[in-house]
Amino acid sequence: MAMAKSETAGALNKPTPGLGGKHGLYSTNGVHELLECPVCTSLMYPPIHQCPNGHTLCSDCKVRVQNCCPTCRYELGNIRCLALEKVAESLELPCIYQSLGCHDIFPYYSKLKHEQHCRFRLYNCPYAGSECSVTGDIPTLVNHLKDDHKVDMHDGCTFNHRYVKSNPHEVENATWMLTVFNCFGRQFCLHFEAFQMGMAPVYMAFLRFMGDDTEAKKFSYSLEVGGNGRKLIWQGIPRSIRDSHRKVRDSQDGLIIQRNMALYFSGGDRQELKLRITGRIWKEE
């Protein structure tokens, strides 16, 4: 948080080529600081409050300080700082992800909304959905998957993967695996897992693209699994890792194999799961 803040301030001090048309931007630095809540240091949005001595405070902090101004200890009351709210309305500020490549500037009150959807915002770690809280850009996350989650990395746009499990009748602890493929200079996550779909135990394999949705749509992939002369084929479009692992799974956007079928494909006495999944990723022209 502190780092992002100082980057924004730095960007305001230093005129960047390409933003030359917006002269107002560089003279508003002082106002920008006034809009920082002195207690929590985040930017304030209406209603902005002030004490009778003029110390300002954001609405979140106002609830927390129990009617006592954190700056002068005076009784806070219920005074709104309309002037500052109006000044904020006239401001235009760069996106907080400017250093990551977003060069747009926004009216103060729509900046926050943009930043929640900015395509330059950081990605969540694609491993195990919400269990890992690491965020970063794609190269950072690729290294994180390799170093911290010990994920298998493969080069190439075709793959041939074996999943073996000795106790396939225990689906309760959704076992799942992740493999990352490097192809077309981009990275794709192949997920494989067991879960309970309604009453039916199933296995599911699907691909996620490490990048934005608009780019994910430029690719297609196919998955094949079979045995004993039968085969299931899935063709799809990888989903962006902006969509959580769970969201993709619950939308059933992937190759779904009923456990009975999976055990039949595995051959033998149905006591062990032995699936060979082959796949291919290609670019749609």
Ligand SMILES: [Zn+2]
């Ligand atoms: Zn605050």
Ligand SMILES: [Zn+2]
């Ligand atoms: Zn005060």
Ligand SMILES: [Zn+2]
């Ligand atoms: Zn942005």
Ligand SMILES: [Zn+2]
């Ligand atoms: Zn992680």
